[in-house]
Structure formats: C-alpha cells, structure tokens
Amino acid sequence: MAATIRDVARASGVHVSTVSRTFSAPHLVNTETRNRVLAVAEDLGYRPNRAARALTTGRTHNIGLIVADISNPFFPPLIKAAQAHARARDYHVFVADTDEDPQVEEELIQTLAKQVDGVLLCSPRLSNRVIERLHADVPFVVVNRRVKGMPTILMDIGQGARHAIEHLAGLGHRRIALLSGPTGSWTSGEMCAAAAAAEGVEVVILGPNAPTERGGLAAAAEVLASGVTGVLAYNDLVAIGLIEGLYERGVRVPGEISVVGVDDIVSGRLNRPKLTTVAMPTAAAGRMAVDLLLHSFGDGATPTLATLETSLVVRESTGEAQK
Amino acid sequence: MAATIRDVARASGVHVSTVSRTFSAPHLVNTETRNRVLAVAEDLGYRPNRAARALTTGRTHNIGLIVADISNPFFPPLIKAAQAHARARDYHVFVADTDEDPQVEEELIQTLAKQVDGVLLCSPRLSNRVIERLHADVPFVVVNRRVKGMPTILMDIGQGARHAIEHLAGLGHRRIALLSGPTGSWTSGEMCAAAAAAEGVEVVILGPNAPTERGGLAAAAEVLASGVTGVLAYNDLVAIGLIEGLYERGVRVPGEISVVGVDDIVSGRLNRPKLTTVAMPTAAAGRMAVDLLLHSFGDGATPTLATLETSLVVRESTGEAQK
C-alpha cells in the first residue's frame, strides 16, 4: 500500500541502504544523489516507518505519559507542556489514562513498554514494589511520588500544606480539617505528614476521599460534624465540591468556614468565591520530566531528584475565623 | 536485554515458529509443548513485542485519538469512554493534543499513521481537503465534522442550538447573541447556521472566539455593547468566562442577561449560577467512534454516519427577559 524504502530505492536506481542513509544520516550521501532520492520519495509519498526503524535502533522516539485521571484539570497543563517540550526535541508523547485503577496502570505500562523509549508516571497509584519491578521493562520518570533509585520530580506539597495551615492559623483558625486523597497517593501522604506536624492548631484528618468534586461534595457533612472552621482539601476539585456541599447546607464560605485547595486549576479562579489554593508548578514539572527522561537515555547516569516549589495563592475562599 | 522469542525457543528446545504459534495460534500446538513453552516464557519474563508483530501482521492493536485541547473538559469523558471501550476489545488508545494548531494536527497524524491501526479525529481543525488526503495513510473516524466518504459521528448541535434559542425566545428574549467558536470548527458552523435560520428572534453572531474561559471573558464587553438580553455561547467554558466577565462589570446573570452554554461539563454544574446548557453525548460518541473504527477494519464496508441527539438542560443561568 504505502511506499516503502525499497520502492524508493527501485524508483531512484540506488540501493535501499542509500535511501535509508538519505533520511537517517544525510551527511553520508552525495548531495546530488540525496536530492534525487528525496525527490522520488516526495513523489511517492514515502515516509519512514518509525515502528520498523525502532526494531533495529531500539529507539522509537516516543514517550508514554500515564495519568490517573485525564479529567482532573490538574493534568492537562502538565500533559501539554510535556508534549510541546518533547515535540521540540523530536519526540512524541502518547497519553493514557488509568482511571485510578492500579491494575489498569500496570497493564498499560506493560503494553507501552515496547512501543516507547520511556514512560512518565504521573501520580502513580501502584505500590513502589510494583513500580520497581516494572522498571526492568522500560525507563521511568516518576512525578509526585518518591521511588528509590528512580529519576523523580516532586512538587513540594509538604511545604505548600504547611503554608496553607499557617495561613489559616494566621486568620485565627484553631481547629482545621484535612481532606485526604486516595490511599495510594504520595501527595496525600505528604499532606497528612505536614498536618500531623503542625503546631499551634489542631488538625483532624478526614478521608480518604475521591479526588473529585463528588468526593468534596460527599465530605461536607463530615466536615460540619467535625466542628472545624478551616479546611485544607486534597485538591481544588475536592475544595470546589466541598464549597458547593456547604452552600447547599446553608453554610457560607469563607464566612463560617474557610477552604483552601491545592493545584490552582483554572476553574478555581472562576468559581465564586474564588479559591485560595496551593499552586502546583505543573507545566514546569512536565517539561522537566521530559528532560530527565531524555537525559537518562544518554548514559547510565545517576538518577536525579528535582523538587519544585509550590506557592500559596490567597483569594476569596479563606477569611478570619468566626468567634 | 528483555527476552525475545528466540531466547524462549532455545530454552525450551523448540523452533521459534512454535513459540510464535504458542502465543498467536495456540490451537496449532500440542498441549504438552504449549505448556512447556508457556512455563519457560513465564520464567524468562517474555512478552511478545507488539511493534515487531505489527511489522508482519500489519495490525498494531493501537488506536490514536486526536483532540484539539485536552484541557477542555469536553474531551476527557469522550477519551475515557473510548479507552475503556477499546481496552475491552484488546485495543489501546493513545491520546495526542494538537493545541488547536492545524499544522501540529497534520504532523501528529503523519506520525501516528504507522503506529496505530486507525485514528479517531475529534473536532478537527484541518480542512476537509487535507483530511481526505491524509486518509490515504491511515483509516479515520471523524467526530464532530462532516467529511465526505468517511465514517463520521456527529452530535446534533444544530438541533441543540435551535432548542436553546427557542428556550430563550420562550423566556421573552427578542435579541440574542451567538458567541461563535474557532474558524475551523464544524460545530461552530452548525450553530451559526441554526442561528441564521431562527425565526421570531434576532440573532447577532459575535466572534470567532477562543473556545476557552478566556475567550468568554474577552467577549463580555462586546456582548454588552450589542444590546442583547440572551447569549448562546460556543461552549460551557466560554459561557463561564462570559458570566465572570459580566459579573466583573456588575451585570447579573440571569437577572439582566441570560446565558446558555454547550457541552454540559462538570464545572458548569458547580458554578453559580448553575449553567443552562446543551448536553452533548460525549461518552456515547467515544464508544461509538471505537466501534465504527474497528468495524471498518473488518471489511471495506460503506462508511457510516451516526448522528447522536443533544438535549437542553435548563438550570439557573437563564431566566425571563428584562422588560
């Protein structure tokens, strides 16, 4: 059907190896010959078959990107940044969604393993043990999880959580709830650790909660029952859902309860009240993840750990604690 | 590095072809032999290389899914539905984002062409001419665009737009604005056509607008200047941005201006006022797109056209026209 390298060779009167070199090592072929081959190739609509090339070179020039849930607005900026960055380096990024299911995640990695040069694992739900085992099949860069001996990008959510709690404490809140996330989430663990270490305020941990608006909505009753005046939610979606749940129960935010989210997604800026949140450097993380992965192809270099800073963005969903 | 079919053959004392058949045509190999081979394969951690297999069979069992903008919440439900549906049929879906750039879109299709069995083109920005040309390289299913001779899935946005306009007219609005979308968008074209055909109300078309909150925000001034009392926005993001823009200018929704969106994204249900919108059957479209594509592999059957119904969901962003 489509033209192959042999068709081009035949039509331009040279050997296939010359055609091959015309595309993968142009400096090795005579300018005149090269132009002729290129013209014929253009004419026949020939494009090198990347899959076939990968078979011999062992390089697909593809990168896999695995996320827990594409519909969480946290991920798209990371995905887009990674794609743009990779494209500029002649790599392509394929995205797959695990639906928060570790089983699916593992299967996806297996499938991807032979079709990409490396995988970006974003907020994985798998256990470290399984991740280490799968690492034999394909290089990883792990985002938002700490796995021994693997290139890793962390967003410093511990620091972010501390800032958020201090912010609430500064507004006079003495009893705060932390809405934790999914069980397998490293981020959630870090937040809980930060909460446990907080001084001067009492933090109750509620959860685990689904990392979605629905999860936040469902947590509203529990939050009210716990008698807190401030809440730090696992992420912005949970925060937005919670605010809606409180609103339905006639509780005003930030009047009666203050809410802080995490991620700084776009719709947090457009909801009312505008969400106070811990901004995550998602785009930077996406770019850096690609860099780390490509770099790891170069040599058997030491795995790297990059920690990116987070920052608190104060908007309208937090205010003075009620007396 | 990883075990190949030859390693397994050597270790189990059979020819590679027997190993191959053990995996791709088990009924052709003796039960005893098969079990031995399977045991050895398990032992060596062998997994068939899908890329290599694709080289001879011409089937990768992969599907490409191309969208204009992953961060538009319209797409994730479609993507997730397509992925789940495909997985159940032993296919995998790889997603790529074009950043609303036709150039990137074309390049992406070219790259994908040899690595997947077919491509789901969702809301493409390319011209029909280019799409038809690319069709020679790889089978398509097109979603939300009409391309002659290609399997197509349409969501009946024309009908949806008519319902939305009738809804506004029924509330007493006599002058309505349509915020159109990107130039290449078929959906936008259909909406404009429906608007032009509307009777009993006057519809002014404003745009093109970026299909984002930012686009809606930017359109607020123009909407006010146009003197309308009702607006149909290209999608929910635009509607939400517009409402925010109007709010900043002290204009109440739906008090002074009514707004209808399109898509029925989750955050439209959580913003206040809750958005009146035209719901799109995205998940169904994703599943059906996969079905159509897989079906088209079976034979050179006639291309199909499926039109899915839309429905108006009335919430709080629309109300009686002001006298």
Added chain:
DNA sequence: TCAGGGGCTGCAACCGGTTGCATGAAACAT
C-alpha cells in the same frame, strides 16, 4: 501391507528499516 490423512513441528522467507564492512573511484601526496 500400504495409501491416505491429520496433527505437530521445522524451515526459511518476509515485514521495513539500519549498519558494519567491503569495494571502487576519485583526489591527494610523494
């Protein structure tokens, strides 16, 4: 006893490229 047939396996070519090595011609130095 022998022909015929089914079940299982091996052989080897092939998919579409890449690449180390050999070859030949031209260019250069001596």
Added chain:
DNA sequence: ATGTTTCATGCAACCGGTTGCAGCCCCTGA
C-alpha cells in the same frame, strides 16, 4: 607512476516476530 586517503555506495546480516509450505510420525481403513 605509485601508494594512501577520502568519499560514496552496495552487500548482507540483523532487529523480533509471522506464516506458507513441507516433512515427519502415527493412526485409520481397505
């Protein structure tokens, strides 16, 4: 004129699988 490089190209093996064909063994029926 001869020896040495350099440049361009061809040859053939290889990547990891699949598959049509042929051969072998064993069973069956006449």
